[in-house]
Amino acid sequence: MKVLQVRALRGPNVWSKHTAIEVTLDLGQNEYTPARIATLEAHLHHCFPDITQLQPIDWQETTPATILLFIALRLQKQAGCPVSFGRVAKMAEPNTCRIVVEYTEEAVGRLAFEEALALYQAALEAIPFNVTEIITRLHALYEDVRLGPSTNAIVQAAVRRNIPYRRLTDGSLVQFGWGSRQRRILASESDQTSVVAESVVQDKDLTKILLHAAGIPVPAGRPVANANDTWAAACEIGAPVVVKPQDGNHGRGVTANLTDRDQIKAAYHVAAEESSNVLVERYISGCDYRLLVVGDKLVAAARRDPPQVMGDGIHSIAWLVNQINSNPLRSEGHANLLTKIHLDEISLMHLASQGLNAMSIPQEGRQVILRNNANLSTGGTATDVTDAVHPAIADCAVMAAQMAGIDICGIDVICNNISHPLEEQGGAIIEINAAPGLRMHLQPSYGKPRAVGEAIINHLFAPDEDARIPVIAVTGTNGKTTTVRLIANMLENSRLRVGIACTDGVFVNGQCVDTGDCSGPQSARNILFHPDVDAAVLETARGGILREGLGFDYCNVAVVTNIGRGDHLGLANINTAEELAAVKRTIVENVNPEKGVAVLNADDPLVLDMANHCPGSVTFFSCNCRHPVILEQRIQGKRVIYLEKQQIVVAEAGTERRIPLDKIRLTKNGMISFQIENVMAAIGAGLASGLDWITICAGLSDFVSDTQTVPGRFNLFNYREATLIADYGHNPDAMEALVCAIDHIPAKKRTVVISAAGDRRNEDIRLQTRILGDVFDEVVLFQDQCQRGRADGEVLGLLREGLENAKRVRKVSEIHGEFKAIDIALTNLEAGELCLILIDQVEQALGYIHSRIATATV
Numbered sequence: 001m002k003v004l005q006v007r008a009l010r011g012p013n014v015w016s017k018h019t020a021i022e023v024t025l026d027l028g029q030n031e032y033t034p035a036r037i038a039t040l041e042a043h044l045h046h047c048f049p050d051i052t053q054l055q056p057i058d059w060q061e062t063t064p065a066t067i068l069l070f071i072a073l074r075l076q077k078q079a080g081c082p083v084s085f086g087r088v089a090k091m092a093e094p095n096t097c098r099i100v101v102e103y104t105e106e107a108v109g110r111l112a113f114e115e116a117l118a119l120y121q122a123a124l125e126a127i128p129f130n131v132t133e134i135i136t137r138l139h140a141l142y143e144d145v146r147l148g149p150s151t152n153a154i155v156q157a158a159v160r161r162n163i164p165y166r167r168l169t170d171g172s173l174v175q176f177g178w179g180s181r182q183r184r185i186l187a188s189e190s191d192q193t194s195v196v197a198e199s200v201v202q203d204k205d206l207t208k209i210l211l212h213a214a215g216i217p218v219p220a221g222r223p224v225a226n227a228n229d230t231w232a233a234a235c236e237i238g239a240p241v242v243v244k245p246q247d248g249n250h251g252r253g254v255t256a257n258l259t260d261r262d263q264i265k266a267a268y269h270v271a272a273e274e275s276s277n278v279l280v281e282r283y284i285s286g287c288d289y290r291l292l293v294v295g296d297k298l299v300a301a302a303r304r305d306p307p308q309v310m311g312d313g314i315h316s317i318a319w320l321v322n323q324i325n326s327n328p329l330r331s332e333g334h335a336n337l338l339t340k341i342h343l344d345e346i347s348l349m350h351l352a353s354q355g356l357n358a359m360s361i362p363q364e365g366r367q368v369i370l371r372n373n374a375n376l377s378t379g380g381t382a383t384d385v386t387d388a389v390h391p392a393i394a395d396c397a398v399m400a401a402q403m404a405g406i407d408i409c410g411i412d413v414i415c416n417n418i419s420h421p422l423e424e425q426g427g428a429i430i431e432i433n434a435a436p437g438l439r440m441h442l443q444p445s446y447g448k449p450r451a452v453g454e455a456i457i458n459h460l461f462a463p464d465e466d467a468r469i470p471v472i473a474v475t476g477t478n479g480k481t482t483t484v485r486l487i488a489n490m491l492e493n494s495r496l497r498v499g500i501a502c503t504d505g506v507f508v509n510g511q512c513v514d515t516g517d518c519s520g521p522q523s524a525r526n527i528l529f530h531p532d533v534d535a536a537v538l539e540t541a542r543g544g545i546l547r548e549g550l551g552f553d554y555c556n557v558a559v560v561t562n563i564g565r566g567d568h569l570g571l572a573n574i575n576t577a578e579e580l581a582a583v584k585r586t587i588v589e590n591v592n593p594e595k596g597v598a599v600l601n602a603d604d605p606l607v608l609d610m611a612n613h614c615p616g617s618v619t620f621f622s623c624n625c626r627h628p629v630i631l632e633q634r635i636q637g638k639r640v641i642y643l644e645k646q647q648i649v650v651a652e653a654g655t656e657r658r659i660p661l662d663k664i665r666l667t668k669n670g671m672i673s674f675q676i677e678n679v680m681a682a683i684g685a686g687l688a689s690g691l692d693w694i695t696i697c698a699g700l701s702d703f704v705s706d707t708q709t710v711p712g713r714f715n716l717f718n719y720r721e722a723t724l725i726a727d728y729g730h731n732p733d734a735m736e737a738l739v740c741a742i743d744h745i746p747a748k749k750r751t752v753v754i755s756a757a758g759d760r761r762n763e764d765i766r767l768q769t770r771i772l773g774d775v776f777d778e779v780v781l782f783q784d785q786c787q788r789g790r791a792d793g794e795v796l797g798l799l800r801e802g803l804e805n806a807k808r809v810r811k812v813s814e815i816h817g818e819f820k821a822i823d824i825a826l827t828n829l830e831a832g833e834l835c836l837i838l839i840d841q842v843e844q845a846l847g848y849i850h851s852r853i854a855t856a857t858v
Helices: 034-047 049-053 064-078 106-124 131-145 149-160 195-202 204-213 227-237 261-272 317-325 345-353 391-404 452-460 480-493 521-529 542-548 577-584 605-613 628-635 673-688 693-701 732-742 762-772 794-802 818-827 842-856
Strands: 002-009 020-026 086-090 096-102 165-167 173-176 183-186 221-224 241-245 255-258 278-282 287-294 297-305 308-310 367-369 381-384 408-415 428-434 471-475 498-502 505-508 511-515 535-539 557-560 597-601 617-622 640-644 647-652 655-660 715-719 722-727 750-754 778-783 811-816 834-838
Touching (some): 020 064, 195 391, 204 221, 204 428, 227 278, 287 391, 391 408, 391 428, 471 673, 498 521, 505 521, 511 521, 521 542, 597 673, 628 640, 647 673, 762 794, 794 811, 818 834
Parallel strands (some): 471 535, 471 557
Antiparallel strands (some): 715 722
16 A cells, blocks of 8 residues: 555645545555455454444445545544544546545644554554554644634634634634735734733733823832842832732742742742842732733633642642642643643742642641642633622723733732722732633633633624625636636726736736746635735636645635636546536635625536536526526526627626627627637626626726736737737637637738647647647647656647648648747748747747837837
8 A cells, every 4th residue: 555645635625625634545456355354353443442433334345445534534533633524536547546534733634644554554464553652642743733722712703703714823823804804813912912012011010000000909019139129129018928020921930928038039039030020019818810801891700719739638739739630621731721730849839838748648628729829821720700890890900901002911800809899908900911811711610601702803803894805716727817807907996906816926906926827725825815905816726726725715706717628637637527627616616605606607518517516696607698598597587697799798687788899808899709708707706796887897898908917818919010819728628719719810821839738638739739720821839848748759749640631731840949939930920911829938938029029110
């Protein structure tokens, strides 16, 4: 068994809407025979009894691929990952298949499949395999890479509101929404929190000064320079005191309720290990409360109790701590709802103040406090008290947050009773925390959980606010880029800042920000990341869908221009037009089910069939006004777009809107039929995006098809009174469309310059020149430098074979190099003739053609 390829599908894909690991496997021969089934089953059950918990396995009927799928899914579930989807697909090659396994964290999914393969091989060969150790590794990895509880609560609240999100780093930096509507958080800190505000709350002394100025109760205290100064400050303030880092967090370095000189001096050194600035404050007796303020509201409150054990008269404090730490809700750090307790220097010091140590055996019923502070990060517990907070304290907390300038913060309060004003009981606010932990509110040790994730999302996005910008995805065999540009021009005419990702590059508000073929998911994500994009128009090519899935969860509009005979067949195990259609159908399957629209070419049967897979509504377009589907849709009052008497007609609910072809320069007065299809597709997308008819017509009429707007898409030139056309067409359907357009252009003689990509099928290469040979007088074949795996001259040979029995061609030339071929054609071109150059290197070839034209006019 051999792994041929592993891909991470990071968005909706041809298999499902789930993120998944896709593995291509060569299963080998005679490996899974009846003689080995019993051994395999026995050893798998011995090593991994939980393998059949997903569903029973019929060992006589199943395959090695299916068993691997079960193992990979079950390993992830045992590690804590919520996964369920999996699929096995056969491939054309013998003994080869694809296994698709859902993942929630890519690293975990990859490792789970690697270990599934290792376990399968071990069971097959009856070799011992430690599954428990593997699950432990997977669980540790999952805990390491997944979002923490606080950030995850906000993310899940966004998901429930249908707000898209994406992690920007491996940490807790998350973007919600798209383009100009996006917001970002880091853990629980929002993008509204300024660096200045964060600096203020990190300086605990400055925070107290600001709060005191606002009349908010705070403990007396001051910064200290050394241990002796710490004792001096304690004498000034009056014991008991708290010694803590001036800019610390999570309770690290804090020692409280100190009266003894030696303790106070020792506490300085503990705090100084965390920060060079140390603060001494009056100790406020009472309970430790954490108040969560979001915007201008108090949304949750919890009483925090310090870590403690209850004596049983038998076991030591250390043993009792270990028992508490065995609770599965406790873990290291902040990954789980509770944190493990550590008998560190501070804990041991606090025990010593009670005449105890780690090995002391407290009497039965005695409560032993292990620390003075009650932070969850040091092992404390939380009790929800949100409903008990006095309104005056709530107002005080909101005012404190506003004084600090932080929109999401945790306010630490010490008082005896949260149900009474602070002034009445000598309570105080002791700290303000940016990026507050949410664990104590999400699932407190006692009391009611609070929907703090929802509160934060509703603060970032108003309840009726849409976090998504319009996303229009365009795919097909031909016409994608032109259609994308047309749609973008319409949107720009409606004063939107448009992001475009296509085979020509990435463009934002008219500026090129990336070059090359940018029709894949990464370019789509880059557009959606950009804060200056109000609408995204994304060319969505087959390669990106197969390689990684879509760059978005769903689109508002999905446009499919055509499939025809297909293109790139024979690559990536896509061998037929039907298989290609299934790939490109992915954007239709992921249309917004509520308001989304698929715009489909009714003249193409493979595109027409995609309507059955659309969760939203469908708009059909056709060059045939009598097409049965068009007629049926019209009767039902549904929107259709069709060609009638040199006009494009939009019919809907008994009304019609028309635009003559002579008002759309792109079509050359209707001469270029394939551009008419592109225009109809763009109209459908514009209407689905909510554009009015005047804006759509303006976007069509002022669109110029030149080398700047749509390079390599039927670019027309005048070269010494001859017609010169440059086009990037590179498949049989494109050849037929070009021939149809050229038939309307009078010419004394027709010449075509053509090559072909070596990674196309032999029959596709031949068919291109077979089509051209019937309408051109002269053919100039050229071989480019990159033959994509073909032998020297092989592509030229196939192109020449396509010209056999051609009806019109009289002369065939073979040239090495694209520019030399262009030179040959242009040198022999005379006034009144026509030359079609099927360019390969679009930008360079167009530049060369421009230079030749400039030279000819001198």
